[in-house]
Amino acid sequence: MSSSGHMIDHPGPVSWSEAARREIDAIFAKYPDTKSATLPIIWLAVREFGWISPQVEVILGEVLKRPLNEIHSVVTFYTMFPQGPLGRHHIQICRNIACWLANAPELMEHLVAKLGIRPGEVSADGRFSLEEVECLAYCECAPALRIDGRYEGNLTREKIDRIVEEAR
Ligand code: FES
Structure with missing residues (x-):
């Protein structure tokens, strides 16, 4: 979680499901500019993986074609993006x-x-x-x-x- 100041890893490698890939395409069709697609795609990652871990930041960087440090600043700037597993x-x-x-x-x-x-x-x-x-x-x-x-x-x-x- 963001208050703890560091992110928690997922137990194994993470990759997008087929459904998520289709949603990513749909988001890019709607917001062709990667900057405006950033937040919707991070939200998609939260739904897909539960929280944003360093591994998820890597695949976000690949999809959004932006450097990791930029992805990391966006993720940690907003308190609504979980950075570790949450309770129910x-x-x-x-x-x-x-x-x-x-x-x-x-x-x-x-x-x-x-x-x-x-x-x-x-x-x-x-x-x-x-x-x-x-x-x-x-x-x-x-x-x-x-x-x-x-x-x-x-x-x-x-x-x-x-x-x-x-x-x-
Ligand atoms: S200071 Fe608490 S909601 Fe604004």
């Missing part, structure tokens, strides 16, 4: 200024105690993973988090308990 429910909690001022650090500690994992970890049962991220662009409802792509704001300990219970 992935929780991203914002640590940026509006959320920080609205008590996010204490809520993060609450979540850490509740799930028994720290940011960058996956729970032993594989159910939850946790990540600290920069602004989720939901500052008007700070403190905020995102779970499985859904936004939740105006967090309190009670609201976090409810979100976790509902996801269990």
Whole structure:
């Protein structure tokens, strides 16, 4: 995950499925310029491989015909691209200024105690993973988090308990 600062390898070699290759062609047909095709193709890789590992960066570089360091900067710039295996429910909690001022650090500690994992970890049962991220662009409802792509704001300990219970 991005918060841990380094990527996790896939256990073996990775390669595109036939279906993914067809989707890549379709994306290039829609965005002939590789720069605009970059994000849709990285998303396709997330769907295909679960997360972006160094091996996946290599095949992204081949497809997009861009140097590895460029691919790596795009992948690590966006917090939404997972860089390691995730739990079935992935929780991203914002640590940026509006959320920080609205008590996010204490809520993060609450979540850490509740799930028994720290940011960058996956729970032993594989159910939850946790990540600290920069602004989720939901500052008007700070403190905020995102779970499985859904936004939740105006967090309190009670609201976090409810979100976790509902996801269990
Ligand atoms: S600072 Fe947390 S959502 Fe913007």
